[in-house]
Each structure stands twice: as structure tokens, then as C-alpha cells.
Amino acid sequence: METTVKERKPSRLARRVGIAVAVVVVLVAAVIVFASNYLVDYAIGRSGDGGNREVALEVDPAAEGVELTIAQNKASQETASEAFLSSNPGQNVSISSSDGLTLAGVWYPNDGHRWVIAIHGYRGSHLDATALAQHYHDAGYQILTPDLRACGDSEGDYVGMGWLDRKDILNWIDWVLTQDPEAEIVIHGISMGAATTMMTSGEDTPDAVKVFVEDCGYTSVWDVFSSELQLRFGLPEFPLLYTAQAMSSLKAGYSFQEASAIQQVARCEKPMLFIHGTLDDFIPFEMLDELYNAKPGDNKQELVAEGAGHGEAMYALGETYWDTVFDFTDDYLSQPAA
Template sequence: MAAVTVVAVVLAAVLLAVSVYLVNYAIGRSGSGGDRDVALEVEASPDSVEAVIAANKAQCKEKIDAFTQENPRENLAITSQDGLTLHGVCYTHADADSHRWAIVLHGYRGDYTGALCLAEPYYEAGYQVIAPDLRACGESEGSYVGMGWLDREDILQWIDYITVRDPQAEIVIHGVSMGAATTMMTAGETTPDAVKAFVEDCGYTSVWDVFSSELQLRFGLPEFPILYTASAVAKLQAGYSFTEASALQQVAHCEKPMLFIHGTADDFIPYEMMDALYNAKPGDNKAELTAEGAGHGEALYALGGTYWDTVFAFLEPYMN
């Protein structure tokens, strides 16, 4: 009996140690969860799509380089509800008559520069643009990546910043990957009338779903029991569990317009998640845009001008 107890204690200690490691690996600020060299089994993109993506990426880089050279950024800082200093950058037009604003959000373990591919087109379309560093990313403080769940409250702070600065503001929130999850999780909260619409590009249904998939792909491990204990550790250390961080549940509370975008060859966030999210969103003020052959975060490059034509056509009825 004593031997069984010892074994049980040892196994519990090992499970706890592994869970702590996984939490730090996945969402710890210095974790290496972004170093990904595995993939889901998806249909390979045809050569023609790969060529289009490569060409449009190069063109986008040139536009971003010119944009940042011609438009000096304004560095911003706000304080989160839990006392963190959050960094962001702002690009505004000299013509203050424009009251359209875009909050553009980068992906997992990135920083604001990862959202400049969104910032430049919005700016050229006459929007004022804010690109935050999400918590524990870039110059923003924080020990743990929020995966969209903690960030949703931070985005509410950025919305407040804009509405104080411009009481006539009309705001769209547009994010890619973790930024898309942040967008959807924010959409499930009560937002001011100034927030008009949301655009999510390749976001996940929930943190649990994406970590369960990655646990299998990276380590060949099932979600039970490790993900359960890791979720509990995350709750204690980072302030949220993997189960509560659900874009799917948040989208179900969103009454404002939302555009859903995803690539069919996404090897990180399964393409099927878009339909689940779209179907969870109530009302008919929603639309989907599919990028055939596009991998994770590549819809913008695979679709080229069609991407932005669709985004702005979707937004126009809701912006005064």
C-alpha cells in the first residue's frame, strides 16, 4: 500500500512538473511555443498559389517599408486593469476630419509590426490606426501571453483611449491568428456604440482546442490528463484557464457585424474552425471569405486585392 502511495505521489509530481513546463512553454513570456516545425495534414497549396503568395508578400513588404518611412509612428502607452503598461503605436492623418479608426492586432508571440500589413491598407483607406503590442509581447508588460482572453479586456482599454481622443470615432477591430481570437473574444463583451464591426482572420475556436491539437502534433500526447492539469496551472499562474478562453462562446454573444476569413491550407488553425465560429455568430450581419490554398495567416497574400475589396465592402454599410 505504501509503495502504491509513493508511486501515486511521484506520478502526481511528474504530472505537475510537466504541466508547469507546458504552461511556460506555451504562454510564458520567454517560452518557445512559437518555434513550430510540425503541421496538420492538409492539402498542399498548388504551385500557382504559392507563387501568388510569394509575390504579394514581397509587394506588401515594400508597401510597409514605404508606409513606415513616410508616416512616423506615435508611441502610446496605457495601463491595463491589472496594472501592466501596454505599448502601442498610432498612425494618424493630418486631416483630422476622419473619424474612422482601426485597431489591428498581431498574432502569437508577435508585436505590432506583425499587424502593419493590416495597418497600411486601413491608413490608405482614410482610417486612423492603432496597432498595440498585446500583453507579454513586444514592449508591453506581462509575464504570460493572454491568447486573446486576457487581451480582450486590454482592447476595451484601447477602445476607451480612442473614444476619449475622438468622441466621434467609428472603430473596426481586425486581427490575425491570436489577434483574430482577441478580436472575437472582445466581440463577446459589451462594447461602446463607437465599435462598428470586427474582422477575424484565421482565429481559433478556443485555447483548449488549439493547445489540444498542438499537444498531439508536437509531443504525441493526448489531452488527458496533461492538458487538464496544465489548464489548472495556467489559471493559478496566468489568471485564466484554457477552457474559459473560448472565442466560440464569445462569438455567440456578438451582435455586431463580423467578417470571418481563413485559408484552406492552414496547418496551424484548422480551416474547419471558421465554419464553427461563423455558425456560432448570431444574426445575418456576418460573412465568410475563404482563401483557397492559403496557409496560416496567408489569406491576405493569397487573395491580394480581393482580400481588401471584400473587407471594405463588408465594413462600408456599418461605417457612417
């Protein structure tokens, strides 16, 4: 005699629990997607607020005396920059990127064949490289100050954080060589401009590119965003940075982990000067040694600015900064200064 076993249907409570769990999963996923999209737009979107930063670490009391020096030198530099721009208005120039953007820049002509491509920082413009331009121009260099993509007058919806910009700088190098086939080129960048400098250094650059100078650059976009996620929002890398990275790949065309200055530096055979302030609260000072040690060869040098915050090394060190820069670059340039 056969017996039949009735299939037990899920209870009403079990069904409700299942539905609730599914709803929670969908809501969490939606929140993560929303937060990831927000983070990408905030950090690298052209109109994002990632540059509005008020996070600061504790200041070492032993370095407080440097603050006055920094303030005085900043004031002096502002006066020098205004005088430079007044007497050297520059020429507006432009190129097209490999992905069809119009990129703007300003050229400050000078006599001679020494050139510098002076690169501004995060969400800046060519005007933020004026201090570099003034000192290099006084030293006899021709100056090119580009606006990086999605910055200043250059087109673009997303900041390249140095990774997309490295290819743009290669195009700017070609522009320089079109103007002056005998050019000897130094590339000097600050902050994101320093990351751009280092990321460019790992590419196959023309022989005309002689020296790289990076001031307070980061090891990778992943590393700096991880640090900022903790400092600004008190959040760990997982899961938000991973999902934001995927969103960046879709929207901006690059991932945070592939955008690695330290991997590019490890491929750089040309000379490089590394500069960093000990009290940098944006790009951790520890990154200086990581980058320096990654660079092969002995054609490299470190310059440490005690008590300097982010982008303050030139003000904390004063003439020592520029003496070091020009002593280093002079060793690798054959063309005389104008």
C-alpha cells in the first residue's frame, strides 16, 4: 500500500522573513551603489566637492616655529608671482588628447632650450603652478603650465588623478618638441601634478625629457583615497572603495588600483627628485620613502621639508628648495641656461 507524503509549504512567517531579507539586500545594494556613485562624483567629478578639505592631523609642537617661515615665504611668493604674471602674460595654447578632449595650457617663452612642464595639483589650474613658473623662468627656462583634464580651461568630466593625465603629458611633450626640437625638458609637479609626473615617468618618454621632480605625490590613487576615506568619513576600504572603483572604471575610464605612481616609478630609469613635507596631512609623509625606494638606480635624491604641510615644502625650505632643484636638474642638462 502506497503512502503519500505531502510537501510542506513554507509558513506565512517564513515567506515574510524571506521577503524582508530580500528587501534588505536590495536596499543595502542600492545604498552602496548610490554611495559609490556619490564618492566618484565627489572625488573625481569635475564639479565635485573633493577639494574642500578641512581634515588635519595634530601638529607637532616642535614644528610650530616653521609656520611663521611658511607664512612669510607664501606672502613673498604671492608678490613674486603677481610680478611675474604682470611682466609675462604668457600665450594660451591647446592640444587634443587621444580621447578627443581639448586641453588648454599657457606657454611662457624664454631664450634657450631648457624647458619645464610645471603641473598643478588636485582640482587646480595652470595658475596654481605660477610659483614654479616664476622660479624656472628666472633660471632661464621656457615654461609650459597645462591645465590637466577636467581642470581649468581643459575639457573633461572626470579628473584623471595623474593616470589619464600621463598620456596627455606625453602629447604636451610632443607639443614642446614641435616648438623647439632642441628642447631639454624637466617635468615638475606638485600633489596630483607630482603623481602625474611619476606616472609619466614610467612611460616611454622621448630623450628630450631629462629629469622628473615630484613634490608631495602619492603612491597610488587607491592608497590616497583609502587614507581620505578613513580621515574624512571614518570608513574602511571595504566595501565602498571597491564598489566606487568599479564605478570609476565605468564612468571615468580607470580604476583606482591601476592608477599607481609607485608601479610607474619602478619603471623609471631617468633622474628623479622626491620632495615631501613631514606634516603633510593629505598625502602621508611615509609615501616619500616608498616611492624613493621603488625608483631603480642611483640617479635620485630626496628632499625633506621638516614641519611642512601639504604642498608647503617650497615655503618651509625657501631658497634651499630651489637650490636643491636646480643643482639636481643642472647635473642632467647639457643646454646652458638662458
